[in-house]
Amino acid sequence: MSEIKNIAVLTSGGDAPGMNAAIRAVIRAGIYHGINMYGVRRGYSGLVTGEIIPMDAKSVANIIQRGGTILKTARCDEFRTVEGRKKAYENIKKLNIQALVVIGGDGTFTGADKFIQEFDIPIIGIPGTIDNDLAGTDFTIGYDTAINTVVDAVDKIRDTAESHDRLFVIEVMGRDSGLIALRSGISTGAEAVLIPELTVDYHAIMTRLDKSRANKSSRIVIVAEGDNEGGLVVGEKIKENFPHYDVRVSILGHIQRGGKPSCMDRVLASRLGVAAVEGLLEGRRGEMAGIIAGEIAFTPFSKAIKHINEVNTNLTRIVEILSL
Numbered sequence: 170m171s172e173i174k175n176i177a178v179l180t181s182g183g184d185a186p187g188m189n190a191a192i193r194a195v196i197r198a199g200i201y202h203g204i205n206m207y208g209v210r211r212g213y214s215g216l217v218t219g220e221i222i223p224m225d226a227k228s229v230a231n232i233i234q235r236g237g238t239i240l241k242t243a244r245c246d247e248f249r250t251v252e253g254r255k256k257a258y259e260n261i262k263k264l265n266i267q268a269l270v271v272i273g274g275d276g277t278f279t280g281a282d283k284f285i286q287e288f289d290i291p292i293i294g295i296p297g298t299i300d301n302d303l304a305g306t307d308f309t310i311g312y313d314t315a316i317n318t319v320v321d322a323v324d325k326i327r328d329t330a331e332s333h334d335r336l337f338v339i340e341v342m343g344r345d346s347g348l349i350a351l352r353s354g355i356s357t358g359a360e361a362v363l364i365p366e367l368t369v370d371y372h373a374i375m376t377r378l379d380k381s382r383a384n385k386s387s388r389i390v391i392v393a394e395g396d397n398e399g400g401l402v403v404g405e406k407i408k409e410n411f412p413h414y415d416v417r418v419s420i421l422g423h424i425q426r427g428g429k430p431s432c433m434d435r436v437l438a439s440r441l442g443v444a445a446v447e448g449l450l451e452g453r454r455g456e457m458a459g460i461i462a463g464e465i466a467f468t469p470f471s472k473a474i475k476h477i478n479e480v481n482t483n484l485t486r487i488v489e490i491l492s493l
């Protein structure tokens with residue numbers, strides 16, 4: 170029997186579609202197992218300032234389909250300090266909260282790891298970020314919705330590119346990771362995808378694009394924001410060196426973080442929310458709940474936060490082969 174009777178959940182870092190579905194799953198799984206459940210507002214900031222509220226099954230009704238996070242989120246500088254974390258600990262002590270579920274990305278788990286080391290509080294993480302840049306899970310919550318948003322936007326831009334015979338450079342999010350760029354590039358038939366994990370050779374790329382000039386009137390070049398140069402610079406370079414293209418640059422920005430979560434993100438969030446609570450009750454701590462090859466898997470925070478720098482070269486090859 171677990172000693173844990175009170176659990177709080179928070180969302181931290183960038184919001185991601187499906188975070189609400191994860192909050193709902195955590196709260197309801199806790200209640201199902203007889204636990205008193207709490208929500209922390211504004212991520213770690215709310216722990217530091219004591220914005221912690223009791224939550225019941227009804228408080229998470231009708232949110233599975235909503236984007237953003239009802240608990241709000243923040244990137245909290247104070248929690249990066251020992252003093253901040255001490256205040257946070259005092260606040261959860263006051264309410265006798267014995268364990269936490271934190272939903273977020275690498276920054277969230279780095280903070281959680283420090284908190285565990287200093288105050289010995291059980292914490293389980295749930296991967297919630299559009300970037301899909303965590304080890305220990307095939308997909309993070311929000312990634313599927315975000316890439317579908319990108320695909321929808323790029324399809325629309327393609328209509329203009331095709332009508333005007335233009336080359337569009339489209340910058341997508343992903344921080345240091347090219348995974349949003351790569352997958353959305355394949356599914357929109359992009360002619361080239363530039364990602365931070367691989368060095369860019371413009372001449373090779375543009376020469377390849379030029380070869381297929383007879384076959385095509387439009388070109389889409391997807392650039393991951395973490396690429397050394399970003400969309401604007403890439404656009405300028407193409408204009409300078411290949412003046413025969415009519416170039417436009419489009420930066421998709423935060424549209425990628427919003428909107429209704431996809432079915433895949435809702436199911437992923439629901440599975441991981443239940444797994445996180447049950448993991449805590451089984452005595453797990455300091456781990457992220459993820460899904461690998463269809464099965465729930467727990468990975469220590471220290472491993473989960475290691476960025477995956479290895480690119481699946483099968484995917485980059487596919488872009489090249491199919492852009493003839």
Ligand code: F6P
Nearest residue numbers: 183274298299300342343344426
């Ligand atoms: O981590 C999610 C993400 O959207 C990244 O893709 C992006 O680099 C970053 O957050 C933007 O953060 P902010 O909304 O704080 O500017």
